[in-house]
Structure formats: C-alpha cells, structure tokens
Amino acid sequence: MKQISLLGSTGSIGVSTLDVVARNSDKFEICGLAAGRNADQFVEQVKQFKPKVASLFDRSKEAEVRERLAGLDVELIFGEEGPVKVATWTECDLVVSGIVGSAGLVPALSAIEAGKNLALANKETLVVAGELVLKAAQDKNVAIIPIDSEHSAILQAMNGEKKEQVRKIILTASGGPFRTFTREQMEHVTVEQALNHPNWSMGNKITIDSATMMNKGLEYIEAKWLFGLDTRVEVIIHAQSIIHSMIEFVDTSIMAQLGIPDMRVPIAYALSYPDRLDCELPSLDWSQLSRLDFEPPDYEKFPCLKLAMDALDAGQTLPTVLNAANEIAVQAFLDELISFKEIPEIIRMAMQNHKSRPVTHLEDVLEADRWTREEARKLISVAH
Amino acid sequence: MKQISLLGSTGSIGVSTLDVVARNSDKFEICGLAAGRNADQFVEQVKQFKPKVASLFDRSKEAEVRERLAGLDVELIFGEEGPVKVATWTECDLVVSGIVGSAGLVPALSAIEAGKNLALANKETLVVAGELVLKAAQDKNVAIIPIDSEHSAILQAMNGEKKEQVRKIILTASGGPFRTFTREQMEHVTVEQALNHPNWSMGNKITIDSATMMNKGLEYIEAKWLFGLDTRVEVIIHAQSIIHSMIEFVDTSIMAQLGIPDMRVPIAYALSYPDRLDCELPSLDWSQLSRLDFEPPDYEKFPCLKLAMDALDAGQTLPTVLNAANEIAVQAFLDELISFKEIPEIIRMAMQNHKSRPVTHLEDVLEADRWTREEARKLISVAH
Numbered sequence: 072m073k074q075i076s077l078l079g080s081t082g083s084i085g086v087s088t089l090d091v092v093a094r095n096s097d098k099f100e101i102c103g104l105a106a107g108r109n110a111d112q113f114v115e116q117v118k119q120f121k122p123k124v125a126s127l128f129d130r131s132k133e134a135e136v137r138e139r140l141a142g143l144d145v146e147l148i149f150g151e152e153g154p155v156k157v158a159t160w161t162e163c164d165l166v167v168s169g170i171v172g173s174a175g176l177v178p179a180l181s182a183i184e185a186g187k188n189l190a191l192a193n194k195e196t197l198v199v200a201g202e203l204v205l206k207a208a209q210d211k212n213v214a215i216i217p218i219d220s221e222h223s224a225i226l227q228a229m230n231g232e233k234k235e236q237v238r239k240i241i242l243t244a245s246g247g248p249f250r251t252f253t254r255e256q257m258e259h260v261t262v263e264q265a266l267n268h269p270n271w272s273m274g275n276k277i278t279i280d281s282a283t284m285m286n287k288g289l290e291y292i293e294a295k296w297l298f299g300l301d302t303r304v305e306v307i308i309h310a311q312s313i314i315h316s317m318i319e320f321v322d323t324s325i326m327a328q329l330g331i332p333d334m335r336v337p338i339a340y341a342l343s344y345p346d347r348l349d350c351e352l353p354s355l356d357w358s359q360l361s362r363l364d365f366e367p368p369d370y371e372k373f374p375c376l377k378l379a380m381d382a383l384d385a386g387q388t389l390p391t392v393l394n395a396a397n398e399i400a401v402q403a404f405l406d407e408l409i410s411f412k413e414i415p416e417i418i419r420m421a422m423q424n425h426k427s428r429p430v431t432h433l434e435d436v437l438e439a440d441r442w443t444r445e446e447a448r449k450l451i452s453v454a455h
Numbered sequence: 456m457k458q459i460s461l462l463g464s465t466g467s468i469g470v471s472t473l474d475v476v477a478r479n480s481d482k483f484e485i486c487g488l489a490a491g492r493n494a495d496q497f498v499e500q501v502k503q504f505k506p507k508v509a510s511l512f513d514r515s516k517e518a519e520v521r522e523r524l525a526g527l528d529v530e531l532i533f534g535e536e537g538p539v540k541v542a543t544w545t546e547c548d549l550v551v552s553g554i555v556g557s558a559g560l561v562p563a564l565s566a567i568e569a570g571k572n573l574a575l576a577n578k579e580t581l582v583v584a585g586e587l588v589l590k591a592a593q594d595k596n597v598a599i600i601p602i603d604s605e606h607s608a609i610l611q612a613m614n615g616e617k618k619e620q621v622r623k624i625i626l627t628a629s630g631g632p633f634r635t636f637t638r639e640q641m642e643h644v645t646v647e648q649a650l651n652h653p654n655w656s657m658g659n660k661i662t663i664d665s666a667t668m669m670n671k672g673l674e675y676i677e678a679k680w681l682f683g684l685d686t687r688v689e690v691i692i693h694a695q696s697i698i699h700s701m702i703e704f705v706d707t708s709i710m711a712q713l714g715i716p717d718m719r720v721p722i723a724y725a726l727s728y729p730d731r732l733d734c735e736l737p738s739l740d741w742s743q744l745s746r747l748d749f750e751p752p753d754y755e756k757f758p759c760l761k762l763a764m765d766a767l768d769a770g771q772t773l774p775t776v777l778n779a780a781n782e783i784a785v786q787a788f789l790d791e792l793i794s795f796k797e798i799p800e801i802i803r804m805a806m807q808n809h810k811s812r813p814v815t816h817l818e819d820v821l822e823a824d825r826w827t828r829e830e831a832r833k834l835i836s837v838a839h
Contacts, residue, residue, distance in 0.1 A: 227708060231615025236731045241741070307741045317713070321733040322723050324611060329701070329709040339706050347620045349705040357625070357691045363747040 073342070076103035076124075076163040076187070078154050078178050081112040083274045084169030084192040084218065087334045088342075089116060095339075095348055103157035105170075105178070108132075114139045121145070124160050126153020154178035159185035165342070167218070168193045171276050172398050173391075173440055176200055180433065183207045183215075190341035192218035194293045195398075199391040200436045201296035215297070216341045221290050222297055223337035224315035224328035229298075230345070232320065239303035240294055241317040241325070244287040244368065245270050246308040254372060260411035262404065270312040270332045279401045280375075283414050284368070288379020292390055295383060306376065308366045313355065331355055374415040378422065387427040388439035395443035396421035403451050413454065421446050457726070460487035460508075460547040460571070462538050462562050465496040467658045468553030468576040468602065471718045472726075473500060479723075479732055487541035489554075489562070492516075498523045505529070508544050510537020538562035543569035549726065551602070552577045555660050556782050557775075557824055560584055564817065567591045567599075574725035576602035578677045579782075583775040584820045585680035599681065600725045605674050606681055607721035608699035608712035613682075614729070616704065623687035624678055625701040625709070628671040628752065629654050630692040638756060644795035646788065654696040654716045663785045664759075667798050668752070672763020676774055679767060690760065692750045697739065715739055758799040762806065771811040772823035779827035780805035787835050797838065805830050 075092065079085045085106070092099045101120040106113040110132040117125045117140055126148040127136060133149040140147065148156050158166045158178040166182040167190040168175050175193030180200070182189050184207055191197070197204055197215075208215050217223055221242055229237075248267050249257060265282040266275060273281070280286035287306055294304050315337075317327040330336055331353060339348040370377045375397070382393035400417040403409045409417065421443050430436055459476065463469045469490070476483045485504040490497040494516040501509045501524055510532040511520060517533040524531065532540050542550050542562040550566040551574045552559050559577030564584070566573050568591055575581070581588055581599075592599050601607055605626055613621075632651050633641060649666040650659060657665070664670035671690055678688050699721075701711040714720055715737060723732040754761045759781070766777040784801040787793045793801065805827050814820055 227710060230710075231729070233730070238738070305741070314711075319738060320731050322727075322731040323714050323717075323720055323734055323736045323738050324724065324731065325713040325739060326611060326614075327698075327711045327713055329711055330707050333707075336707055340708065343706075345615070346617070347704050347706040347708065350707055352707045354622070354703060354707050355709060357689070357749055358751055360749055362749065365741055365744055365746065367742055 073099050074102040074162045074164045075099055075342070076105075076157045076160050076166045076182075077101060077169065078105045078158060078166065078175070079107070079169035079171065079193070080104040080116055081106045081109040082169050082171060083272070084167075084334065084338070088167050088169060088338050089120065091335050091339045091342060091348070092120070094351060095342075098348070099342060102162050103160045105154040105157040110136055117143065117145060123162065124148065124157055126157050128153060155181045158182035158187065163187055165190055167338075167341070168196065169218075171274055173199050173394060176436070177433075180204060180207060183211055183213050186211050186213060188214045188216065190216045190218055190338075194219060194289045195394050197293045197296045198289050198394050199440065200430065200433065201292070201390070202430055203433060203436065205296060214344075216344050217293070217297060218334075218337050218341045219290060219293065220332070220334065220337045221316040222294060223340055225294065225298060225318060226344075227328045227340065228316070228318040228326035232318070232326070234299065236321045237298070237302060238319045238321050239305055240298060241319060242287065242290060242294055242304055242306050243309040243312070243314050243316050244284065244306055245281065245312045246310055246368075247281040247284060249282055249372075250308065250310060257372065257412060262407060265404070265411060269310070271334075275405060276398070276401055279404060280397070283375040283411070284373035285375035285379060285397050285414075287368075288376045289394065291376070291379055292383045306368050308368050310364050313360065313363055329355065375418065378415060378418055382422065385427065387429050388425065388435060389422060389427050391430075391436050391439040392422050392425045392443045393418060395440045396447045399444050399447035399451070408455060409451055417447055417450050420450050457483050458486040458546045458548045459483055459726070460489075460541050460544055460550045460566075461485060461553065462489045462542060462550065462559070463491070463553035463555065463577070464488040464500055465490045465493040466553050466555060467656070468551075468718065468722070472551050472553060472722050473504060475719050475723045475726060475732070476504070478735060479726075482732070483726060486546050487544045489538040489541040494520055501527065501529060507546065508532065508541055510541050512537060539565045542566035542571065547571055549574055551722075551725070552580065553602075555658055557583050557778055560820070561817075564588060564591060567595055567597050570595050570597055572598045572600065574600045574602055574722075578603060578673045579778050581677045581680045582673050582778050583824065584814065584817070585676070585774070586814055587817060587820065589680060600728050601677070601681060602718075602721050602725045603674060603677065604716070604718065604721045605700040606678060607724050609678065609682060609702060610728075611712045611724065612700070612702040612710035616702070616710070618683065620705045621682070621686060622703045622705050623689055624682060625703060626671065626674060626678055626688055626690050627693040627696070627698050627700050628668065628690055629665065629696045630694055630752075631665040631668060633666055633756075634692065634694060641756065641796060646791060649788070649795060653694070655718075659789060660782070660785055663788060664781070667759040667795070668757035669759035669763060669781050669798075671752075672760045673778070675760070675763055676767045690752050692752050694748050697744065697747055713739065759802065762799060762802055766806065769811065771813050772809065772819060773806060773811055775814075775820050775823040776806050776809045776827045777802060779824045780831045783828050783831035783835070792839060793835055801831055801834050804834050
C-alpha cells in the first residue's frame with residue numbers, strides 16, 4: 072500500500088488525485104493532506120480519506136475545524152508550517168504537490184530533503200529553483216515525477232529509451248482561448264473570456280497562464296530542468312490537446328503520448344509510475360476524432376512565451392522574477408486592476424529592473440521572489 | 456560489427472536496407488545477399504557490398520553473372536536453394552527478409568531454425584505460418600523484429616511497457632489511392648491508378664495490396680501474431696501516414712510513433728534494435744504539417760480488409776488461402792486479366808471452396824498454398 076501525502080488537496084489537482092486514490096483504494100492510502108482556505112472541503116476530505124496528518128493554511132478556521140473533526144485520529148496543523156509537516160511525514164512514500172504558485176517550493180524541497188519521491192504538478196517549484204531542486208533530488212536519490220500532462224507525456228515517450236538518443240522535445244500547446252483572436256481583439260479581453268479554456272478544466276491561475284501562454288513558457292523551463300538544459304525544446308500549437316507532447320529521437324522517429332484531456336490520467340501515471348493503472352476512464356473515441364491540427368506559435372501575440380524562454384536563457388534569478396511577476400500580474404488581472412495585455416508588460420519591466428544574481432541557496436530564490444512581488448505591485452500601482 | 460544477410464536485395468526493402476547499411480558502415484556489414492531476377496542490380500550490389508555469399512534466383516544468368524563477378528571472393532549460388540543458404544550463413548547475426556510474397560516463408564523459417572535473429576519485412580511469413588514461425592522463434596530464442604512501419608511503430612510504443620497493460624493496438628492505414636473514390640469510381644479502376652500510392656514508394660505487389668487494403672488486412676494478421684492473438688486490434692484510416700500506429704494502455708494513455716513516411720526509418724530501427732541509429736534523414740517538419748486526419752475504414756468499399764479478419768478468425772489454413780489467392784489475383788490484375796473489384800471476389804471464392812485443416816507442419820501450409828494457387832487460377836480462367 073503506497074502512502075501518499077497530498078499538498079493542495081482542495082485545488083483542481085488535489086481533487087483529481089483524491090478521485091484516483093478513491094478508485095484504487097487497494098493500492099494507495101492518503102497519509103497526509105494539506106489545504107489552503109477551503110475549510111468545508113478540507114473537513115470532508117479528512118473525514119473521507121482519514122489521513123494521519125492534515126493541515127489547513129487558514130488559522131482563522133482552527134476552532135471550527137477542530138470541533139468538526141473531533142474524535143478522528145488525525146494530527147491537525149494550522150498555518151504555514153502545515154505543508155512542510157505533511158510533506159515530510161515519516162510514513163509517506165510519495166508526496167503529490169498540487170499547490171499553486173511559488174508557495175509550493177519550500178514544501179517540495181522539504182519533501183525531497185526528507186527522501187520522499189515527489190509527484191509534481193506545481194511547475195513553479197522547478198521554474199523558480201530548478202537547479203536547487205534537482206541537486207537535492209540527486210543527493211537524496213529521489214524521483215521527481217511530473218504530473219503536468221505535457222511532461223508526463225515526455226516521461227512516457229522516454230520509456231525504454233536512451234537520453235543521448237533524444238534529438239528534441241516537442242511541447243504541444245493548446246494555444247488557449249485566444250488562439251484565433253486577432254491582435255485587436257486581444258486588446259479587449261475580459262477576465263471571463265480568459266477563464267474560459269477550450270479543453271482543460273483547471274484552477275484560475277493556470278487558466279489565465281494558458282490564455283497568456285505563460286503556462287507553456289513555464290512548462291518550457293520545467294521541461295529543460297526535467298529532461299536536461301541542453302535538450303532542444305520546440306513548442307507547437309495543437310488546438311485539440313489530444314497529443315500531450317512528443318520526443319523526436321536521432322533516427323527521426325517521434326514518440327507521442329495521446330489521450331483524452333483529463334488530468335486523472337497523468338496523475339494516475341505519477342502515482343503508479345513506472346506501472347500503469349487500470350483507470351476506468353473513457354478511451355479516446357476515434358470515431359469522434361476526425362482531425363488533429365498543428366500550427367507554429369505566434370510569439371508576438373503571446374509575448375509571455377518568449378519572456379519565459381528569455382528568462383531561462385538569462386538564468387540566475389531571472390526565472391524566479393518571471394514567475395513572481397507573473398503571479399502578481401495574473402492576480403491583478405483577475406482583480407481587474409490591469410488589462411490582459413499589461414500582464415507581459417509588468418513581467419518585462421520587472422525583469423528589466425531586476426539585478427540578477429546566481430542561485431546557490433534557497434534564500435537567493437526567496438529574496439528574488441520577495442523583491443519581484445514588491446516591484447510588480449509598485450509597477451501596477453504606478454500604471455493605474 | 457553486425458553481419459547481415461539480406462534476402463530480396465534488389466526489391467524496395469532490399470535497396471533501402473543497403474542504403475541504411477552504407478550510411479552506417481561502421482556498424483553493419485553485408486555477409487550475404489539474395490536476389491531474384493535483376494542480374495544487373497545484383498552484380499552492382501555484390502561489387503559494392505562485397506558479401507561472402509550471394510544468390511540469384513534466375514539460373515539463366517549464371518554464366519554472365521559469374522563472368523562479371525570473376526575475381527571477387529564470394530560464393531555464388533543460382534536457383535531456388537540460394538535464399539536458404541544466404542539466410543543460414545554461419546557468420547550472419549541478423550537476417551533481413553525483404554522477399555515479396557509467400558516465397559519468403561521457407562528462407563525465414565530456415566534462418567530462425569539456424570538461430571538467426573530475423574528482421575521481417577515479408578509479412579506473408581507470419582500471415583501464412585504465424586503459429587509455426589513463432590513456435591520456432593521461441594524454441595530457438597531468436598527475435599523477430601518487424602520492419603513494416605506499422606509493426607515497427609507498435610514495437611516502439613511497447614518500449615519499456617508491459618504486455619498485460621496493453622488495452623488495444625491501433626493500426627493506422629493510409630486508405631490508399633482510392634480512399635475518396637465512390638463505389639462507382641471503384642468499378643473502373645485502372646492498373647496505373649492502383650499503382651499510384653499517395654504516401655509510400657513501394658513494390659508493385661504491396662502497392663496493389665494498399666489499394667485494395669489487403670495490405671492492412673495482412674498487417675492485422677501479422678500484428679495479432681507478433682503481439683498476441685488475444686490483443687484487440689482496431690484499424691483506423693489516417694490519410695497522411697504520419698502516425699505509423701499506436702497502442703492504448705489500460706490507463707487510456709496512447710503511445711504513438713510518428714515520422715516521415717520513409718522505410719529507412721523502420722529498417723534502421725530493426726537493424727539497431729533496441730538502440731536507435733542517427734539516420735541523417737530529414738525530421739518531420741511541423742511548420743509544413745498542419746493537420747492529421749482520421750476516419751473509420753469502409754469495409755464494404757474495401758472487402759479485402761474484412762476477408763483478412765475473417766481468415767484469421769477462421770484460423771487453420773484459411774490465412775494461407777487468403778494470402779495465396781491474393782497473390783494470384785493481384786498478379787492477374789497487374790496482367791490485366793481481371794478487374795480491380797474481382798480481386799476480393801477471387802479470394803472469397805477460394806476461401807469458400809477450401810477445405811480448411813489444422814497447421815502443424817510446414818507441409819500443411821505449403822499444400823494449402825499450392826492448392827489455392829491452382830484454384831485461384833482456375834477461378835480466373837473460368838471467369839474470363
């Protein structure tokens with residue numbers, strides 16, 4: 072029985088992970104749960120999955136939650152130290168991190184340092200601290216298994232293959248809801264439009280990242296860390312999100328992973344890796360699927376994608392700045408403080424104003440992250 | 456240095472195999488060559504690749520060929536015993552069989568019985584004697600590595616995977632030159648039209664088989680033998696021949712192999728399996744590829760596909776009958792003795808008139824093959 076600690080249990084990845092665990096209760100058990108502010112859902116999850124440890128970020132709900140869970144054999148933790156405790160719980164075999172944003176970094180690093188294998192949906196962990204995280208994983212000999220459908224596809228395409236025979240990674244992108252928008256239409260994008268992703272049902276932050284294509288930029292950086300910085304990564308737009316990504320090998324053969332766009336598939340793969348779980352999910356229906364489309368990305372219409380590539384090229388603290396500025400800008404857009412097209416502008420200015428430095432300790436990352444958030448907030452308030 | 460015996464050296468597969476060997480002369484050497492009737496090309500190949508043994512089926516060219524190759528250190532054989540000698544040559548590590556039709560069976564079986572690994576482009580070997588061939592390969596512990604692009608794709612998709620986690624094989628088919636023809640148009644198909652395959656450049660027999668979709672039927676039977684008779688195999692039409700085939704696993708994930716339609720890719724894979732060769736072939740150009748299309752096969756328009764599935768279901772000598780009747784009917788069509796739509800009619804009648812029996816020895820297969828050829832010729836002459 073594999074013991075799982077789940078971080079971000081009430082988010083989109085968390086809920087899907089619990090669905091997979093519930094369907095495979097003969098194989099997996101939840102030993103730890105960490106949630107943010109959704110106390111009601113947290114209470115229900117603790118009741119259903121009976122973890123040994125459970126944490127809620129929101130301290131204000133402590134009294135209420137303790138009362139509702141009275142009598143259950145579970146260690147309850149409130150406040151920000153919770154995720155790290157859950158991630159390093161002694162009995163845990165695998166930590167699934169579905170925390171949104173750079174808040175996922177410290178718990179993920181703690182899990183690795185405690186020798187836990189890590190199933191990672193939180194792409195910011197690698198984006199902001201790829202070097203530190205990979206070094207720690209190597210030192211502790213733990214596996215980092217990606218949950219992102221794209222990186223899961225790449226991992227699957229690497230099955231039984233040799234790293235030195237990879238010619239390039241082909242990262243597919245849906246293009247988001249504005250793929251067919253003209254530049255003029257993009258001037259007047261609303262929050263509602265941006266939250267309406269054509270293929271995937273996800274949380275708000277990642278849905279906006281898909282609309283700006285920053286999501287693909289973050290995945291580009293993540294892919295480089297996971298599969299080697301010197302690996303060529305090409306981005307192509309594939310509107311239907313059926314091919315989740317591909318690898319081309321030295322013999323020109325391309326291995327692709329395809330399927331219905333359902334996060335439970337890569338989650339199940341991460342939980343059972345390197346085995347596959349019988350998912351009882353519907354197969355791709357070829358009688359309904361008549362075509363798959365491909366087009367090159369438009370870097371001018373989606374400047375965030377290019378900014379991410381530039382940040383990785385520049386290295387040092389720049390990817391951290393990119394990510395933090397993006398988090399602040401996306402929240403400001405969701406709060407209707409800035410327009411859609413100001414998101415890349417804020418990020419670009421933050422990157423320009425930043426004094427880049429090498430990343431040797433976690434503190435370098437956290438310091439750059441703090442500086443950027445303040446800078447991005449300033450840029451937003453100056454502009455409005 | 457891997458020593459290769461090549462059967463069918465002047466055919467389409469043979470020529471492509473020699474191209475791959477020539478590009479990788481640090482890894483492969485041709486120790487044996489077997490050709491049919493093309494003496495000129497045979498002489499050139501022997502001069503270039505300097506095999507230790509070489510055979511030509513056409514005895515009438517013996518004197519001329521011996522004279523043109525005088526002075527070369529090569530054992531020359533003429534007549535029908537040649538392919539078996541080449542296939543069982545002591546130094547040979549891998550036999551590549553690119554012989555067309557059921558003539559490939561005996562040399563392939565001889566190679567296996569001599570303990571040689573077999574790279575198999577001749578699909579008839581498995582179609583007419585799957586059970587015998589697989590049993591022999593198991594007894595001798597030799598690998599059968601498919602060269603057909605579809606079966607190579609399936610082999611690649613199986614890399615690092617477990618057989619018991621396969622849900623189904625998805626065999627892609629181009630649909631051939633008549634995919635978009637109406638049934639009426641199909642009544643008046645000419646030899647020239649049938650020889651004009653949209654994607655692949657191949658020999659005449661296989662090109663006609665692609666036009667009738669018997670080729671996909673033979674591949675269906677071959678896939679069942681190679682990957683397990685109880686494996687579900689679904690055929691889908693994919694006009695561009697970019698996805699060469701796929702496997703769906705129990706978790707609904709589908710692994711696909713894609714690439715340019717060039718037989719040198721699966722040939723290189725078979726030669727270097729399980730490694731990959733740096734092919735110096737052009738990559739698939741995603742800036743040129745804008746879509747991939749899929750549709751279900753039309754079994755009424757292409758009865759040969761259904762006949763093949765029926766023959767495998769019936770088992771015993773029926774697949775042998777299917778194949779032999781098809782060979783005779785295709786030749787009759789190429790000779791303009793019968794029309795295109797009579798090809799499946801001849802095959803169906805031969806299958807109906809045949810008294811099926813179990814296959815326990817090679818002789819059962821050869822006897823059914825002989826009976827069918829005679830029967831098919833009779834059916835053709837009666838009808839015209």
